[in-house]
Amino acid sequence: MSSSEGGWLIVVTFLLALLMQAIPMPYDLLWARPQWLCIVVIYWAMATPQRVGVGVAWLMGLILDGINGSLLGQHAIAMAVVAYIALVLYQRIRMFVVWQQAFIIFILIGVEQLLSLWIQSLHSGSSPSLLFLLPALISALLWPALVVLLRGLRRRYGDVKHI
């Protein structure tokens, strides 16, 4: 498989995920935003671990920090850690049925939220409550639909040799 094959699909999904991260939400629903970028990074790290790994996750986190205006490196380090866990576990996670995968996603995104919150609380106000787990829960609920969508896209436009 050539390294450029299907690569544009990964870039497009990353750009779309970054766009979804920046879409305005009602003030009361701000905590309910799924971590789109993190889900997409985890998906690609599991589906094509030879392409998307810790480095790409770190870069994406850095871009997210630039867009969010958050402390530089805050999301970058959290996403790199999550990508590392996903890379270690991907062979196992691929074997799971979809609701088990969703549970793993809940934990991974919970870890991402926790790490970036820790870093944020070093320089500004602390977290108000356990609300930071809400994005993880909603991301996990969205996982079955997203995995079908992303897998469909990959089979149609990307390479077909991998699961």
Added chain:
Amino acid sequence: MDEFASVSLTVATPFYWLTDLPTRMGDWGEDVVISRQSLLKENGSLRAEQRVLRAKLQKMASLATENVRLRELLNSTARLKDNVLVAEIIGISPDPLSQHVIVNKGTGAGVYVGQPVIDAYGLFGQVIDVSPISCRVLLITDSSHAVPIQVNRNGVRAVAEGVGLLHEMELPHVAATTDIQESDILVSSGLGARFPVGYPVATVVSVVRDPGKPFMKVKVMPKAHLNRSRHVLLVFKTEAQAFAEEVVGDELK
């Protein structure tokens, strides 16, 4: 580091611009397919509002000249008019823990870091990052923001701190004997030389005196429509203010 912030804001601007596109198209559609009837109605109400504002302005003009005269009597510097630039909000912070908005004017329009921003109802925030085409405005309610204020009724000074909630701010370290009441209006005091004097900041919502504590708990609500405004005004420094900053700067050295 400032340069990096500027570059990352430049990269971020197209994303915010794109996410704002549906809203703008909706607004455009509303403008285009509006009925003649409702246009006439809107026109009528705008006319009525303009008449009322004009009447108020007449009074204001005489008060302003009176103010200048009195200040001359006191040998103090006259207040100058503030120059403003109208800008549009194109994005809001996706992060629930930090409150800022992205505005569509940047260094190209002369915007600078630290510039005060107001909306039609009160003080809005200040510019923290600026790129050639956009700037990031920190809201006064952000948990890292504080504004020096004055009670409009009696001139008592305090500081209004954001707590990270959109409809609430606090006045920390207000002595229990201070004369602050519910529904007092707080205006910017101009101390600190960052915000211009006299813009409404907040209204006092509740004052709780606990005899066991040295300070009162004062909750206030920001005047600006922080989550409803679409247009904001960037306030440019006037000569009087620049002078004040110079004096303060010298004293700090």
